[in-house]
Amino acid sequence: MEYSDKVMDHFANPRNTGRIENPSGQGTVGNPTCGDLMTIYIDVDDNDVIQDIKFETFGCGAAIATSSMITEMAVGMPIEDALKISRNDVADELDGLPPVKMHCSNLAADALRAAIDDYKQKNQ
Ligand code: FES
Numbered sequence: 218m219e220y221s222d223k224v225m226d227h228f229a230n231p232r233n234t235g236r237i238e239n240p241s242g243q244g245t246v247g248n249p250t251c252g253d254l255m256t257i258y259i260d261v262d263d264n265d266v267i268q269d270i271k272f273e274t275f276g277c278g279a280a281i282a283t284s285s286m287i288t289e290m291a292v293g294m295p296i297e298d299a300l301k302i303s304r305n306d307v308a309d310e311l312d313g314l315p316p317v318k319m320h321c322s323n324l325a326a327d328a329l330r331a332a333i334d335d336y337k338q339k340n341q
Contacts, residue, residue, distance in 0.1 A: 223282075227283075243256060279322065290306070299333060304325070
């Protein structure tokens with residue numbers, strides 16, 4: 218299976234790369250399959266809505282594309298909805314990923330959840 222046009226677009230022009238200084242929450246996860254790393258930063262407003270989100274990754278093209286995609290999906294979402302974004306949701310939004318690359322989309326979904334957990338812990 219080839220990469221979809223959407224995957225290639227997000228890989229070539231990733232959205233929301235970089236970091237947020239003093240984020241509401243941040244999460245870093247490693248992918249045990251390949252050793253790649255991903256960090257997601259979020260800014261959350263008083264209504265628990267994600268206002269800004271950025272990512273940094275040492276990862277493959279599929280990891281970059283899925284991270285870029287998940288930042289576009291999650292911005293403007295209440296955190297409880299963002300927690301429900303699954304790797305399959307991200308892959309669907311990208312018009313599919315090759316099966317051998319599905320593990321790469323775990324990084325984005327897991328890092329987002331870790332960032333939200335971090336935010337919740339700081340705000341309890
Ligand atoms: Fe490591 Fe894709 S090969 S995240």
